[in-house]
Structure formats: structure tokens, C-alpha cells
Amino acid sequence: MPAIAVHGGAGDIPPAELTPEREAAYRTGLEQALRAGQRILEAGGPSLDAVVAAVQVLEDNPLFNAGRGAVIAANGICELDASLMEGRDLRAGAVTGLRHVKSPIGLARLVMDVSPHVMLSGQGAEEFALEQGLEPVANRYFVTERRQRELAAALDASAGSFRESLMGTVGAVALDAAGDLAAATSTGGMTAKRWGRVGDSPVIGAGTYAANDCCAVSATGHGEYFIRATVAHEIASLIRYAGKSVREAADIVVHGQLQQMGGEGGVIVVGRDGTLALPFNSRGMLRGSIDAQGRMTTGIL
């Protein structure tokens, strides 16, 4: 009965970037994340633990734009965002602008569990992390050679000509044996981002949402559009109030509303009965799932 899905970003992935080795590495990374979540669900653990475990595997994997391997902002620094939500009591935690917290999703969980707040940002969020005893890491921990090359390409390009091939974000949604839903999302944002830009990933209702009466959602794509369309809560509302199925609701938002606005990307959704939907309107979305029958699948294009 438990089910879990993960994503590792969406976008116009050029075939040249998708060598057989790279594709195998992406699929392996997605499978490792799924298994980390599945182990918890199979043992009867909560969906919240499962989505955090799955996202932490992706944060630790330098291939994905979250945690280590995050894209680099225009100032040469990695600035990380994350959020999570559990569907039983609608509790939530979110962090933005982190520079020295190894697992942003882990800190989002502490914000939810320990602080009286839902969302913390920047130096204040890092102060909270230190008070909670988290060992800080140097910003260099997150930086990889590949992301440095991408930043150089972005800064070299004449204004606007650089286009992120894979709009990164990682995320997970899960249903556990107790019927509880949860969602988690973590990201490094956009390459060469400026001005403390905040995307949809740490915005509850946009990049992340979970409610036991309808679904859990994690999104990935061009964050500005996802905030304006309140993507995750819109999918929940279509299920809750418009009588749509999980798949219909996800398609209406991804292939209808977002596409009409010009918003590229996708979502992963799990319904209260374990139904999964992983639609995207971009060329590809790194994704994987283990359905209620235990079948694992991964996909890229």
C-alpha cells in the first residue's frame, strides 16, 4: 500500500548531455533515493521520514541540483532552499538562502519540529541551525567542477542567452501504511541567480504541499511561474473541490495552466489511495517511483 515518487529536476535536457553513462548515473541516483524512502515505508515508518531520507540521498549526490552539486549563484556562492510538509496536521517547515547547512531538508524538518516558525531565511536560519547543533560546512562543500563550468558559461553568455538545461530541484512525495502523506523539496535554485532570488521550492503551496484529504506534491521547473500558479496547492484544490483525480489535477496544472503561462517543468504527486502522477511539460524530467504494488520505475525523457 505505501507508495513513493522522487524527482531530480526538469528541463530541456540536450541529448549531448545525456550520455549513456550520465543516464545510468541519474537512474542509479533516483533508485537509491527511492530505496532509502522505501526501506522506511516497508518498516511501517512515517511518510515524512521517507521523503526526508529520499531527498537527503539526492542532496548528497553531486549529480543533482540540491545540497552537494547545487548550482552556483552569480556571486560564486551556493545558496540553498528547501521545504517539507506533512499531510496529517498540515505541519510544514521551509528554509531559504542557506550557505553552510549540509542538508537543507534536514534543517527544514528541524524548523517544523523544533521552532515555533514555518519559514526561516538566510543568516537567521543558519543561526538556528547552529543552535540546533548542526555542524556547519564550508560553502565549498557544495561546489562541484561541473557547476563551476556552468556558472562560467552563464556569466559569459550575453544577457539572457544562457538557458538552464535542467532546472534543478529534487523532491519526494510518499504515502505510508498509516495513510499519511508527505512531501519534500530541496534545491540550489538557478545557475547565476542574483539578488537573493527565492524560487518555488521553499514556498509552501507552490513547490511543496501535502494534505491527507487529497495528495502530496513536489514541483520542479521555472520557479517564478510555479509561485504565480500556486502549483502544489492548485493541484490539491482541483482534487479537493473540483472532483478531479490525481492524474487529471496534475495534468490540468502542468499541461494546462502552466503551459498557458509559459511555465516549464513538472510535478510528482501521490494521492491518498497511492495513485501516482509524474507529468511534465518540459522535454524531460528526472523521475522515479515505487507504486503501491511495489513496482519501481525511473524515467528521464
Place this chain on the structure above:
Amino acid sequence: MPAIAVHGGAGDIPPAELTPEREAAYRTGLEQALRAGQRILEAGGPSLDAVVAAVQVLEDNPLFNAGRGAVIAANGICELDASLMEGRDLRAGAVTGLRHVKSPIGLARLVMDVSPHVMLSGQGAEEFALEQGLEPVANRYFVTERRQRELAAALDASAGSFRESLMGTVGAVALDAAGDLAAATSTGGMTAKRWGRVGDSPVIGAGTYAANDCCAVSATGHGEYFIRATVAHEIASLIRYAGKSVREAADIVVHGQLQQMGGEGGVIVVGRDGTLALPFNSRGMLRGSIDAQGRMTTGIL
């Protein structure tokens, strides 16, 4: 046909704080904000201009917790948040953690109009403000003697015993002659807040939302609950998908969902036909409106 509503915070306003002089000053401030918006609407101007003008009057008025007169964080600094949205194209702008921007709602508007982003935070947002030619103000500009007394009381109080009497935030919603809706919200957050806490005010879908097919919403109250309940977009969804009227939708969220969670506060809502709803579940909410018939009213308890 145009209509406009404003709020200046909600909470358990103690009678002792509500002297006749203070009450008169609150009402005058609300009326000034309403008239600033009304002037624009009557001249056939856009609702977006009207809500920004109304909110800027409240930001400039030291009585209200936004702009000058904002509450003070635990570090002695005012940190300001704001957001706005227009209902025609679902464009939006949001800023958080500002320390030197005189009108946070003005900067949110620039984020929407000029930057490719929706949400900017902290020093990055201030860098963007400087690039846009905004004259910075010293943080001291925002600080008032009353808020310093409140901060001292909050820091003196044993942990958790200080309770904000008026959860401040100011906001405005409007419908213009062209049928366009808009919403704007601005705040100093919570007295003695720590850790870069972000409330619902700068979160699109929580503190602010507007869409021409249903309504414009600005919220005020205990922000953490308002984020978890995705208050503004939930009201829109009840109208859009559940066939609720503006008043029904606002009541369901404020007196139903929020009350059940323990979330105190209120909202102002204007529908596409100019219907107004200003419900609150706290003891009071500073509020005012000019309805489609041109009748101005203000209220506190």
C-alpha cells in the same frame, strides 16, 4: 463599480490599548489609505496602483506594523516583508528581510515589474533596490518609541509569556473599473522575532493572492498558520472550484479551517463583482472598505 478594502492588523486588542484617541487615529489612518486607493480607482486607474497607494499610506503611518512603525526583531532591527499580485495575468512580486527600503511594497512592485523574479530576500533584495535607484534609509527610520517599549516587554517576559496584542500587517485589495483585481500586503512581522523568520505576508498564496476569475485576498494574523493553510489561495479555490460565494469562502477559511488549527487573524477579500468580505476570528481587526456603492466604513472590534 470599483471597490477597495484595507486592513491594519488583527489580534486580541486589549480595551486598555484602545483609548478613544488611539481608536480615532486608527480609523483616520484606515480612511486615509482607502481614499488614496479610491482616488486612483475613481480616475479609472488600475487596481494594482490603488492597492500599492493604500498600503504605502499605511507603511508611512507609524501606528501600523509596516514600514515606519514596524515591530522590532529580537536583534533590535526592523526587518520588513511585502508582496503583491495582480489578477489579470497572475503576475506577482515579493520581498523579505528588508532593512533599508522605505516602502517594501514599492520594492515588491519593482520586483514584479522589472526583475525576472517573483521573490527576493535579504541583502540581495536590497542590492536590487539600490540598482533600481531607491534611496536607502537607515534602519532607525522604521523604529518608533512605542515599538521599542514593546520589544523590551517581549524580551523581558519569561519565554512564551509575551503575546502580541495586535498581529500587525497592513494590506489592501481592490477591483477597478476594468474588472481587474489586485492585492498587496506589507509587514514588520512579529515583535522580537528571531532567526530570519518569514511569515505569510510575502508568501504568494498564503498572505496575498489575486486572480480575476475569483477574488483578491490579503491576510493578517498568526503567519505560521496562514502559511500552513495556504489561506489566500484556499479562499480563491473555494470560490473557483467549490462554488462558494466570496463571503462563504472567506468564512470557511477564517472561522472554519484556521479556527480549527488554532490560527488567529483575518482576511480582506474582494470578489470579481465587487463583493467585499472582511472576516476575522480574533477579538479585533483594523479594517475599512469602500464598497461598489461608494460607502466607506471602518471597524476595529
